[in-house]
Amino acid sequence: MRFADIPGNENVKQAMINMARSGRVHHALLLYENEGCGALALGLAFLQYLNCQDRSEEDSCGQCHNCRQISRLTYPDMRFTFPITSGTKVSGAAKDLTCDDYAPLFRELVQKNPYFLENELSAALGIDKKSGLISVAEGRAIMQKLSLAPVTDGWRGIFVWLPEKMNQQTANMLLKSLEEPSEKTIFILITHNPESVLSTITSRCQGMRVMPLSKEDAAAVRKLSDIGDAPLYNDLFKSLIDSVIARDLQAALEVGEALASMDSREKQKAFCIFAGEGVRNLMLFGRGLESLADCGDDADWYRSAAAKLPAGFAESASAILGRTETMLERNVLAKILFCNLATRLYVIAGQR
Ligand SMILES: [Zn+2]
Known part of the structure; x- marks a missing residue:
């Protein structure tokens, strides 16, 4: 995902580019949006820009090894957390499941449509009759990922989609990492309800508002998305x-x-x-x-x-x-x- 592929939000893109170019990358960003406005796409484009081996002043190249891996969501130093529970596609005790169990389904959806809505994610994961959560098991899985040495020498991206679905116990596990992450690690949190995110989390993040798309941009994006309802x-x-x-x-x-x-x-x-x-x-x-x-x-x-x-x-x-x-x-x-x-x-x- 290159910045050029994402409609609108020029200010957010520029702020991200400036951060990368100045070398002063905040280790935890909290992007807040009305759902479907492209915050995840922007986060992905940012991680790609940070890691591109041939970036220009405005964008990543889209061609190098890192760009291709990040576009395909196969870059080894990235991880995605999102609300889950057991469902029709992945069974087992909800408390033991982590997003690793759902990673292939998540990747498939993001590849198809990075502007997906909450209900589209639930449908893709097969949990659409239930409300998902970010559990303690998932918190442990993030910590585990952070404890391992990175595979590449680039930036590691930890994405948390909907941190408002995290309980206090899970949040507590992450606070220290959010405050003092390992070198070249960036947390990218995406919320649709910033007021519901625990204040211990928001206070450790730099907030960035992702603006609603113009009518034309929204129409272009919605063609990607199946909001047939x-x-x-x-x-x-x-x-x-x-x-x-x-x-x-x-x-x-x-x-x-x-x-x-x-x-x-x-x-x-x-x-x-x-x-x-x-x-x-x-x-x-x-x-x-x-x-x-x-x-x-x-x-x-x-x-x-x-x-x-x-x-x-x-x-x-x-x-x-x-x-x-x-x-x-x-x-x-x-x-x-x-x-x-x-x-x-x-x-x-x-x-x-
Ligand atoms: Zn590149």
């Missing part, structure tokens, strides 16, 4: 809002049922995020800020729906969706959550 989420979201506007509780509950019966928790969370964007659009339309909304061909629908909803609906709905997403993380029964979501939206839509 977006039209379904859009239909469900609009049906839900239409039902509560029509004061049809039964219809709203039926949408809730459909959401509860989706085949994975990750898809349900993805719906909550999608619907969060939807209510943001409703708020923008409600305040006459249509030009800031991102709603594709649905402007007419949003305009009409926003006009029929009471003031403050979008703000309350946004909070309810956020809570639903959090409760999904905690494995609360989906049927209860989505029935509750439909009912609450029905109630707030009726408050004049």
Whole structure:
């Protein structure tokens, strides 16, 4: 992965290039993004730039041995940590599994699409009915990797995707390494919820904000990515809002049922995020800020729906969706959550 292959985020790329060229590489970077905006791709391009045997002022060469190995994710001095549990593709006691058990599946996904979303990773790993974690066993595996001498004489990259899924015990194991890593070792942490990352971790990292992609760049990236569920989420979201506007509780509950019966928790969370964007659009339309909304061909629908909803609906709905997403993380029964979501939206839509 070269910087040139990644759309947008020129400031982040330049900061990384400057760091590499000045030799003042911070040993732990915390990249935070809205999911799917390319933080992992940027991290990979950075490790490649650090290790390229023929880099220019702006980018790695993409051709040398190190570039090719890093592009293929076969470079021996890199390791990937991400949330896992046992599933349909890798079985065994969840507490004993490490990301090494999942490495081939992870590599395959990143090669296909480095902009993958959380639910796409869970699907690729075969754990999409469950919530993954970064366990103590995984913490031990990272420490083990760090205790071994590097294979190359280049930079070693330890990637942690979603450090917010790490418990205190695992984090404690890593703190010392994060603070004083071995020479030429860089941690690259990628979070979608910086406020949920333990402060003992964030305080040891240099934060870098990865910005959302422009519409054009997002469209280019999404072609790589299979987010075939977006039209379904859009239909469900609009049906839900239409039902509560029509004061049809039964219809709203039926949408809730459909959401509860989706085949994975990750898809349900993805719906909550999608619907969060939807209510943001409703708020923008409600305040006459249509030009800031991102709603594709649905402007007419949003305009009409926003006009029929009471003031403050979008703000309350946004909070309810956020809570639903959090409760999904905690494995609360989906049927209860989505029935509750439909009912609450029905109630707030009726408050004049
Ligand atoms: Zn190179």
